[in-house]
Amino acid sequence: MSGGIAAYKAAEICRRLMDAGATVSPVMTIAAKRFIGEATLSALASEPVRTSLWGGPEPIPHTRLGQSADLVVVAPATARIIGSYAAGISSDLLSATLLATRAPVLMCPAMHTEMWEHPAVVDNVATLKRRGVHFVEPGVGRLAGGDLGAGRLADPADIVDAASTLLRSSRSLDGVRAVVTAGGTREPIDPVRYIGNRSSGRQGYAVAAELAARGASVTLVSTVASSLDAPAGVDVVEVETAMEMLASVEARLGAPGSSADLLVMTAAVADFRPAARSDQKIKRGSGVPDVQLVANPDILAGLAQARLANNAPGPLLVGFAAETVRPGGPTLEELALSKLRSKGADVIVANDVALPGVGFGHATNAVVIVDRDGRSVQVPLTTKEKVAVAVVDAAERILVTRNLTS
């Protein structure tokens, strides 16, 4: 715990971690002790609170804590501790422990919006993410002093979920090579205009992060590489159009005798593209342009067909399907099953994008996941990170049966 107003919520995080079966060693900064009493944390945790590098029973407390931890959770994480960790400065027990651990680290920032959006803090967070540090992003809500905005500590239940995922899932996909696509493709009409869609790419980034957290080596083929931070440890390839995405995916799958084990197609690939791209900007005065469209290849179906034709196992193919369910028509699960068959995929993740908070442009999603073995999993409205966990669980189940995982 570092010293922010949200330190009182650390008590609940501690209790929930204990309920989940963890052994919890609390470390508080001097500032954290101004916000919540040591006695509260000591009573809730497995071990008494430690606050100082000096004067305790252990001669070198930070190395013992860092080396023995399976996971270090910093909640709340102040701007100060984020900066200190990014700069590699060890000035107290918490910052020394962070540098003395090889365990995964989960930072849970909490601060006023102005601090959270300060370029120094933004850079420090990006630096830590690049180094593989995990974050539970703060939410938007009421802050200290009655202000409203981004920077509120994430929900304790979500922090404990993220901690459990890191502890449970680490390295289960060691040795698996995965390709994930993300974002909507942009099909140019002229140098400034394109046909696009509302996909933000966030679901694909969450899937890539989850795969990497489980030890897979992940290439993310993304149309939104300039607007989203690359997940820790993930190799990002930037593309723009459906044809570029196809070429990039094929090169990485190494068709035919595929070299990747898993493809997750979360990208919203345009079905059509302008037949020709004007090299010059089309001017208003030259009349309404007649933009002819031609069909783009169906990347997932094409790869499934190639896999059949080669009579080789090929990569596991996971597709996403954005549907709109009509009253009285087929259910989302029925639509997903028919996509599974028509595309020849192994797993289809379908969502009803007409529902509020679901899919394109939202931070949340609700899906049904069907697979070729007849399993069907409903994931009610939740974060895209949690949907990613369910999607990767579904893929991992099939990969395990193929003996590809460790």
Ligand SMILES: Cc1cc2nc3c(=O)[nH]c(=O)nc-3n(C[C@H](O)[C@H](O)[C@H](O)COP(=O)(O)O)c2cc1C
């Ligand atoms: C009432 C109060 C609330 C504060 N809340 C926060 C906060 O939410 N986030 C933050 O980064 N700093 C906050 N600060 C500033 C930190 O307490 C200060 O930067 C301190 O040096 C952090 O020390 P630590 O990182 O060692 O715990 C707050 C300060 C005060 C006085």
